[in-house]
Amino acid sequence: MSSPPDPSTSDAGPERIIEGTGVAPGIAIGALYRYDVGPPEVDRTPIAPEAVEDELAVLEDALARAEQEIEQARTIADRILGAEQAAIVEAQRMMLNDEALLGPVRERIRTDHVTAGQALQAVLRGYRERIGESEDAYLRDRTDDLLEVETRVLRALERGRTVAQIEPNAIVVADALTATDLIQLHEHGLLGCVTTGGGPHSHVSILARALHIPAVIGAEERLEAVETHDRAVVDGQAGRLIVHPSADTLEDYRRRRARQQSLWAEQAQAASAPAETTDGHSLSVQANVEFEEELQILKEYGADGIGLLRTEVLFLSRPAGAFTEEEQVAVYRKAARAAHPHAATVRLLDLGGDKSLSQGPREANPSLGWRGIRLLLDRPDELLRPQVRALLRANTEGTLRVLLPMVTHLDEVRRVRSMIQEEADRLSREGRAHDPTLPVGAMVEVPATALQARAFAEEADFLSIGTNDLTQYVLAVDRDNDRVASRYDPLHPAVLGLVQRTAAAGRDTGTPVAVCGESAGDVHAVPVLIGLGVTALSATPSHLPGLKRLIQHVSRAEMDALATAACAASDAQTVRRQAREWIAQHVDDAVLDAPDVSSP
């Protein structure tokens, strides 16, 4: 393969902009490489008899990749897996390990000397035909599920072969990428990536941010038309792929890339320093973590520990019942080590509402239903007890804290405390290593809890305000409902009033109060929240350097004044305007230019 054309000279093609969603900021300038856009192709060249073992190894590699992709599909679905979909994904995973498939495929490779892809296609076609003979139309359609498995493995086979061909300094264009793909491509010098599929919270997006690889997802439009070796720019902040950039565009992006790189250097500097305001007020800037992969990148982002380790994906990404006490101990230990010398706050499984294990009857009002701590306490032996035991055991490895989701009644905190005591005693009797000092915190997301903040602050060891749910409950708005979503805003004075009340209760009782909702990463909300008196912010790791940088450039006194004005405002729009003006007045543009601070 020839070397990529020099991207510094613009070619004849007209500049084209393909829009998507930016998931990892940064600018990449290079040559495109198409990584499997379109249906996979099957290699039909017969293999040499002595290449049989290699081909079997190729098959194993592809099966492992396909399994990883399926794993990813489970988590990408934003944790809302309907029973049917979850079961189909699970069935696909079972098919990849099914001897009824693998036995005959291996046999064909060995005796017929065909490629893994050809063998797989032949075997699955036989099965598809069999199902296709059914007189039942619904069952006949199930051949689609087999076809999907076939496509996944064929694609994985194709990728295993093409990854080695990627030129250094390539911008990869693909339907979707797995974490394995990204790591291997990174080793081959990948500059940026653009995919049609994928989710902002997928493992790949997280990994791309961690590796500083500019990435754009959801670029549906015209991606089919781009070709390998086309010159291009990826703008991972704006979520844009620019093919055949004009000389002016290129010049502009070169400047931005240079600025970006110096910003990253400054951010790294800010991240390693404490989050202290200009008037000497210290804040704790912690990380929200959802995937195990994120634990490896906390140090780099300067996290003061983990403010929220969500455990739903850890559970839902495994087959039912597979996240056993032992497995949990291993993950929580890893979290404790990653957070050291700070604490790792683990939230108990928050099922129900928008995330469900898809069991039990459908509820008319899931967000007012059987979710969070309610569900856990009603079935204590199923999920709560093993999770509490795992936390106590992993607690020997560092400092863990436990956070209770969807708390409404004081009694819920007390009951979890007594279970912790019970299990600590039991572990002692069993002679198992554990540390019974496990601080208990309550999520403040139900308005009742914020209204009773003083009592909760006395009962709990710490409080964490979940502004996403609190806002939904206070304003009676479902932010996933397009018709009302514009009425949702965590900066609504009514929400801020409850934040203030909670922070005041924390101050009076010496109880730390954190905010762990998305507003903790919103550059306009942060000065208001700090002014209201919260002592910690917990946000997506990639937001942390920007947050620290912001805090290091402003004073607590100025933020107090902003918060006072915000609470007195009549509506959210007014608060937004006040916050914008405040930022413009108090914060230098260069500070805000931090590419990782989200701004809605």
Added chain:
Amino acid sequence: MIEREVTVRNRAGLHTRPASMLVRTASQFDAEIFLRRDGYEINGKSVIGVMTLAAEQGATLTLLVEGEDEEDAANAIADLFEDGFGEEL
């Protein structure tokens, strides 16, 4: 060795979801488990196998179980069929 007749009761038939339920249940037992339909016999621990039975509502299958825990295995699987795999009957 236990041999038993089971009938597909749920409306949608033995499609992907019930097939994976069946295999998950079957795999919990040491016993060998087979399902036969009109002379076509498949391993009850293979999703693809179960799917290729293409067993629609009302189809009758022969369940063959052999091993130490055959009694429990046969009962667990027969219960799934009886219950229509938790789906609409």
